[in-house]
Amino acid sequence: xxxxxxxxxxxxxxxxxxxxxxxxxxxxxxxxxxxxxxxxxxxxxxxxxxxxxxxxxxxxxxxxxxxxxxxxxxxxxxxxxxxxxxxxxxxxxxxxxxxxxxxxxxxxxxxxxxxxxxxxxxxxxxxxxxxxxxxxxxxxxxxxxxxxxxxxxxxxxxxxxxxxxxxxxxxxxxxxxxxxxxxxxxxxxxxxxxxxxxxxxxxxxxxxxxxxxxxxxxxxxxxxxxxxxxxxxxxxxxxxxxxxxxxxxxxxxxxxxxxxxxxxxxxxxxxxxxxxxxxxxxxxxxxxxxxxxxxxxxxxxxxxxxxxxxxxxxxxxxxxxxxxxxxxxxxxxxxxxxxxxxxxxxxxxxxxxxxxxxxxxxxxxxxxxxxxxxxxxxxxxxxxxxxxxxxxxxxxxxxxxxxxxxxxxxxxxxxxxxxxxxxxxxxxxxxxxxxxxxxxxxxxxxxxxxxxxxxxxxxxxxxxxxxxxxxxxxxxxx
Numbered sequence: 376x377x378x379x380x381x382x383x384x385x386x387x388x389x390x391x392x393x394x395x396x397x398x399x400x401x402x403x404x405x406x407x408x409x410x411x412x413x414x415x416x417x418x419x420x421x422x423x424x425x426x427x428x429x430x431x432x433x434x435x436x437x438x439x440x441x442x443x444x445x446x447x448x449x450x451x452x453x454x455x456x457x458x459x460x461x462x463x464x465x466x467x468x469x470x471x472x473x474x475x476x477x478x479x480x481x482x483x484x485x486x487x488x489x490x491x492x493x494x495x496x497x498x499x500x501x502x503x504x505x506x507x508x509x510x511x512x513x514x515x516x517x518x519x520x521x522x523x524x525x526x527x528x529x530x531x532x533x534x535x536x537x538x539x540x541x542x543x544x545x546x547x548x549x550x551x552x553x554x555x556x557x558x559x560x561x562x563x564x565x566x567x568x569x570x571x572x573x574x575x576x577x578x579x580x581x582x583x584x585x586x587x588x589x590x591x592x593x594x595x596x597x598x599x600x601x602x603x604x605x606x607x608x609x610x611x612x613x614x615x616x617x618x619x620x621x622x623x624x625x626x627x628x629x630x631x632x633x634x635x636x637x638x639x640x641x642x643x644x645x646x647x648x649x650x651x652x653x654x655x656x657x658x659x660x661x662x663x664x665x666x667x668x669x670x671x672x673x674x675x676x677x678x679x680x681x682x683x684x685x686x687x688x689x690x691x692x693x694x695x696x697x698x699x700x701x702x703x704x705x706x707x708x709x710x711x712x713x714x715x716x717x718x719x720x721x722x723x724x725x726x727x728x729x730x731x732x733x734x735x736x737x738x739x740x741x742x743x744x745x746x747x748x749x750x751x752x753x754x755x756x757x758x759x760x761x762x763x764x765x766x767x768x769x770x771x772x773x774x775x776x777x778x779x780x781x782x783x784x785x786x787x788x789x790x791x792x793x794x795x796x797x798x799x800x801x802x803x804x805x806x807x808x809x810x811x812x813x814x815x816x817x818x819x820x821x822x823x824x825x826x827x828x829x830x831x832x833x834x835x836x837x838x839x840x841x842x843x844x845x846x847x848x849x850x851x852x853x
Contacts, residue, residue, distance in 0.1 A: 376460070378409035378553050380416055380577060381560040383423035384570025389416055391578060395550050400466040400697040401688055402731040406554065411578035417545075417586050423571035424516040424543040425592035431572050432513045432541040436490050443487035443535060445566040450480040450531075450559070457558050459689075461526055464552040466696035466732070467651050468688045478815070479531035479559075482831075485815035486535035489836050493540070504849040511840040513541030514618060515594025518587035520580075520608070521556075522600045523549035523699055524654045524755075529599050530556055532815075532830050534563070534573055540839035542595075545574045545587060551699065553577050588612050595839065598622070599656075602779075602824050609827065620828035620838050622820060624753045625656050625781030627812075628774035630796060632767070632787035633665040637672050640786050644759075645679040647810040649695045649737050653757040654703070657782035657804070657812035660754060662761045663770045669763040673722070673741055676761060680737040681723045698733040698756060707735050707756040713748040714740050724757070751777060767792060775801045781825035782812040803829070 378397065379386050391411035399406050412420075431439075450457065457479075458472035467475070498507040517537045521529040530548050537544045548556035556575055563573050576583060587593055588611035596612040598605050602623040612619040631640055647659050664672045688696035698704045704727060711725045724736030738758045743750040749760055764770040774783060782804045785796035793807050803821040804812045813819035813831055820829030828838050 376407050376554040376557070378407045378557065378577075380412050380420075381557065381573075381575040382416060382420045383574065384564060386557070386560070389413060389578060391416075393579070395577070397464060397551060397553060398700065399463055400699050400733045403733075406463060409553065409577070412576040412583070413578070414582070414586060417576050417578070417583055420545045420574035420576050421516070421587070421590050421592050423574050424545050427569060427571035428513075428516050428543045431538075431543055431569065434541070436493075439538065439541070440487045440490045442567055443483045443490065443538060446535075446563055446568065447480040447483035447487065449562045449566050450476060450483065453558070453562060454480075457527060457555065460554050460558055461552075462688045462696075464554055465523060465526060465651075465699060466688050468693050468696050469691065471651060472688075475525065475527050479527040481815045482528070482531040483535045486539035486836065489833055490539035492833070493836065493840065500846075502848065506847050506849075508845045508847075510843045510845060511837070512843050514839055514841045515542060516592055517542050517544045517595045517597060517839065518590070518593045519544055519546040520584065520596075520598040520600060521546060521548045523552040524651060524656070526552035526555035527559065530559060532835070533597050533599075534559075536830065536836050537839050538568070538572065539836050542839045543572045545576065545593070547576050547578075547580070547583050547587070550577045550580075584608055585611065588617065589615060591615070593617060595620070597830070597838070605826065618838070620820075620830065621826040622656070622830060623781070623824065623826040624755075624779060625658075625821065625825050626661060626751075626753045626777050626779045627657055627659050627782045627784065628661040628663060628800070629659045629784040630764075630767075630770045630774060630786070630800075631662060631664045631668070631672060632785075632789065632792055633667045634788045634792075635668075635786045637668055637675065641672060641675045641679060643810050645676060645683070648759045649680065649683055649757050652695050652698050652735070654699060654755055656755075658755070659784050659810070660758070660760060661750070661774070662759060663764050663773055664761060665770075666763040666765055669761075673739075673761045676759070677722045677739050680739050680759065683737050685728060685734055685737065695737060695757065698735055701733055703756060704733045704735055707738075707754060707758060710748045710752065710754055710756075710758060711738060714743065717744060717747055719743055719747060719749075745776070753779070767795060771795070771799050778824040779821070780823040781821035782806070784810065
């Protein structure tokens with residue numbers, strides 16, 4: 376993999392003296408190294424996005440739509456290359472990586488369709504010769520930031536939405552999964568996306584954030600990542616009146632009522648929890664189980680978690696790969712260490728797996744105290760918490776206890792309970808009897824400390840648009 380920057384349609388080396396090495400998390404070996412983008416490189420990317428915005432916004436929507444469909448088609452043609460790059464850089468099992476590529480391609484397909492449906496409206500006028508119309512216009516060049524845990528989906532969602540709306544973009548994907556983004560950049564170029572419409576820079580995160588958030592030519596900031604960083608970026612964007620869409624952290628609750636098929640829910644729960652080693656912002660984490668089935672549920676969950684095959688993500692038999700880096704493994708160890716110090720029941724896992732790579736055992740903590748680190752800090756790793764509840768009021772209160780509201784799940788065959796869960800849980804997404812938190816056609820975003828605005832669906836495309844009201848009085852000339 377030739378790691379580099381992608382600016383104004385060219386793959387080029389960064390001009391900073393600082394270099395970054397991409398590591399394979401499965402064995403700790405280097406995959407490649409590259410020079411960071413310097414401030415001058417980022418400035419050039421901004422100028423490219425600003426310059427091409429004037430022509431891209433006027434590109435006929437049918438042409439933009441066709442280009443986005445071509446991007447999706449090329450992603451599917453090159454799915455093996457993309458999936459293998461995801462697995463090498465992230466450690467996600469290859470089967471999961473292929474699913475991610477498919478979803479990323481769907482993002483472009485969905486955006487290509489919605490680009491043709493960005494309708495305005497006409498408002499009945501008060502005067503005979505007057506017309507009043509509402510138009511949607513592209514907001515302008517966009518600054519985007521994407522993390523490493525969904526290295527194809529997150530950039531795809533931001534790029535496809537921006538381009539469908541008629542915006543150009545400067546995106547800073549994660550330095551740790553730069554190769555995945557660069558494969559996508561090659562696809563965008565080969566699909567015919569004009570040079571300068573999409574630019575990718577990799578470098579010092581704080582420095583690039585400051586530069587993009589203060590650049591006069593940037594009209595909007597979209598960020599996916601940690602809550603603390605998102606709040607800081609949102610504050611910087613507000614100083615220059617930039618729109619900010621922030622998809623931040625979560626600590627997803629799962630309410631399991633006593634009328635469910637326990638085996639079915641446990642099977643889905645374990646698969647969802649340990650997908651991508653739990654490094655998913657919507658990962659189900661706090662399992663709140665009605666007391667009458669708590670013992671059965673927890674025993675079966677612990678047994679299934681302990682039986683997961685952890686290992687080489689390129690091995691088809693592997694069910695969970697490594698954590699992304701040493702920092703993430705150390706963070707999980709700190710959470711488990713706090714649980715042990717409090718005397719909590721660590722029913723499965725709780726230890727790193729020795730040897731090469733950043734592997735950690737699938738871990739289950741039973742009845743965690745509310746003040747434990749595990750119960751209040753997003754683990755973002757292979758840690759599940761299982762607690763018992765007596766009444767649905769108790770479960771909903773616990774689900775809403777934390778200042779997060781990104782995704783939540785509920786399982787019940789009782790319509791009245793399902794209605795309460797759907798309407799009383801404070802979350803941007805509530806999934807009832809299912810583990811899917813987002814799809815290309817559905818809006819995805821959080822409330823409280825989990826973010827502002829949405830991505831995905833028509834609502835996500837509209838985040839890249841601004842409204843203009845035009846009132847026109849016709850002249851009297853015949």
